[in-house]
Amino acid sequence: MAYKRLLTIQDISCVGQCSLTVALPILSACGHETAILPSAVLSTHTAGFTGFTCRDLSADMPAINAHWNKEGLRFEAVYTGYLGSTEQIDYVKAIMNSTLTPAGLRIVDPAMADHGKLYPAFDMAYVEAMKSLCAAADYLLPNVTEACFLTGIEYREEYDEAYIQELMTALHKLGAKNIILTGVGFHPTETGVMISESGVQSYYCHRRLSENCHGTGDVYASAFVGALMKDLDAYTAAKIAADYTLLCMENTRGDKDHTYGVKFEPMLGTLMDMIRIARKMAVRD
Numbered sequence: 289m290a291y292k293r294l295l296t297i298q299d300i301s302c303v304g305q306c307s308l309t310v311a312l313p314i315l316s317a318c319g320h321e322t323a324i325l326p327s328a329v330l331s332t333h334t335a336g337f338t339g340f341t342c343r344d345l346s347a348d349m350p351a352i353n354a355h356w357n358k359e360g361l362r363f364e365a366v367y368t369g370y371l372g373s374t375e376q377i378d379y380v381k382a383i384m385n386s387t388l389t390p391a392g393l394r395i396v397d398p399a400m401a402d403h404g405k406l407y408p409a410f411d412m413a414y415v416e417a418m419k420s421l422c423a424a425a426d427y428l429l430p431n432v433t434e435a436c437f438l439t440g441i442e443y444r445e446e447y448d449e450a451y452i453q454e455l456m457t458a459l460h461k462l463g464a465k466n467i468i469l470t471g472v473g474f475h476p477t478e479t480g481v482m483i484s485e486s487g488v489q490s491y492y493c494h495r496r497l498s499e500n501c502h503g504t505g506d507v508y509a510s511a512f513v514g515a516l517m518k519d520l521d522a523y524t525a526a527k528i529a530a531d532y533t534l535l536c537m538e539n540t541r542g543d544k545d546h547t548y549g550v551k552f553e554p555m556l557g558t559l560m561d562m563i564r565i566a567r568k569m570a571v572r573d
Contacts (some may be wrong), residue, residue: 291319291320291321292320292321292364292365292517293320293321293322293323293362293363293364294315294320294321294322294323294363294364294365294366294367294513294517295322295323295324295325295363295365295366295367295383295387296308296311296312296315296322296323296324296325296366296367296368296369296510296513297324297325297327297366297367297368297369297371297380297383298311298326298327298368298369298370298371298399298506299326299327299328299329299330299369299370299372300324300326300328300329300330301330301331301332301333301334302329302330302331302332303331303332303333303337303548304330304332304333304334304335304336304337304502304503304548304549305333305502305503305506305507305548305549305550305551305552306333306335306502306503306506306548306549307369307370307506308324308326308369310503310506310507310510310549310552311324311367311369311506311509311510311513312324313552313553313556314507314510314511314514314552314556314559315367315510315513315514315517317514317556317559317560318514318515318517318518318559318560318563319518320514320517323361323363325349325352325383326345327344327345327346327349327370327371327372327376328342328343328344328345328372329342329343329345330342330343332548333502333503333548333549335502335503335547335548336502336547336548337548344372344373346372346373346375346376346379349376349379349380349383350379350382353379353382353383353386353387356383356386356387357386357387361387362387362388362389362392363387363388363389363392364388364389364391364392364393364517365388365392365393365394365395365513365517366380366383366384366387366388366392366393366394366395367395367396367397367509367510367513368380368395368396368397368421369397369399369506369509370399370400371399371418372409373414374413374414374417377414377417377418377420377421378417380421381420381421381424384424393426393427393517394424394425394426394427395425395426395427395429395513395516396421396422396425396427396428396429396464397429397430397505397506397509398418398421398422398428398429398430398434398438399434399505399506400414400415400418400434400437401431401433401434401437402431402433402434402505403433404433404436404443404445405433406437415437415438418438419438419462422438422459422462422463422464423462423463423464424463425463425464425465426465426466427464427465427466427467427468427516427522428459428464428466428467428468429468429470429508429509429512430459430467430469430470431469431470431471431505432447432452432455432469432470432471432472435455435458435459435469436455438458438459438462439455439458439459439462440458441454441455441458447474448474449474452469452472452482455469456469456482456484456489460484466483466484466485466486466522467482467483467484468481468482468483468512468522468526469481469482469483469484470505470508472491472493473493473496474493476496477495477496478493478494478495478496479493479494479495479496480492480493480494480530481493481526481527481529481530483522483523483526485521485522485523490523492523492526492527492530494530494531494534495534497534497537497538497541499537499540499541501537501540501549501550502547502548502549502550503548503549503550504533504536504537504550507532507533507536507550507552508529508530508532508533509529511528511529511532511533511559512525512526512528512529513525514559514563515528515529515562515563515566518563518567519567519570520563520566520567520570521570524566524570528559528562528563528566531562532552532555532558532559532562533550535555535558536550536551536552536555537550539551539552539554539555
């Protein structure tokens with residue numbers, strides 16, 4: 289198995305377990321050389337803190353891309369998370385086009401909405417721009433809310449399998465090759481992931497915790513990318529990422545002072561074990 293160089297593009301919070309603060313350690317622990325391109329620098333996570341600072345780094349992106357091209361730097365995958373503007377989305381598309389290897393993967397987490405609403409910084413113009421990035425994705429990782437905004441399908445708190453199938457079909461029509469739809473639950477005590485890879489659809493679910501933890505989407509997406517790039521199929525990578533995220537949430541339960549993320553770092557060894565076991569089973573099959 290080749291040593292792989294990945295690029296992840298998203299914001300970085302100096303304090304707080306989200307975005308690059310999560311992606312870099314998880315992807316590195318998975319054994320990948322992980323390059324980063326911060327879209328913005330924040331003093332803290334926006335959840336659980338007030339008065340945080342934010343510096344937008346959009347203006348730096350073209351020069352960074354030009355330097356990488358001059359040096360001939362290439363990546364086996366580009367994985368995007370929170371992007372701060374439509375301008376950044378255009379820059380990211382250019383970076384993907386110029387720095388990916390011929391077989392390189394475009395992995396897009398359209399981090400822009402949850403619980404039926406867009407994040408405060410975004411509007412429908414941003415959604416339209418995000419659609420163009422998602423349309424080129426080899427792997428698209430939206431939650432149900434984001435899938436609704438991307439497809440124009442009305443958001444529902446309660447739904448059945450037919451509704452989720454409608455979302456999956458519409459996301460494929462948008463252009464995404466493979467889809468990992470997160471936060472899909474058909475029972476109040478369960479949540480899960482609907483996976484569509486190479487025309488094969490599957491579903492993995494696990495128990496739902498009552499706590500609502502910040503940053504778990506970033507933990508999930510990073511663990512998924514880390515496992516996928518270890519040559520595992522999407523279902524296996526999605527299952528590993530779901531199980532790992534649940535363990536991280538359980539590891540944080542009861543700590544009322546830890547409100548800005550989950551304690552994912554102590555569980556990285558377990559994530560490595562999950563990937564190692566899955567790879568051995570894949571070889572046997």
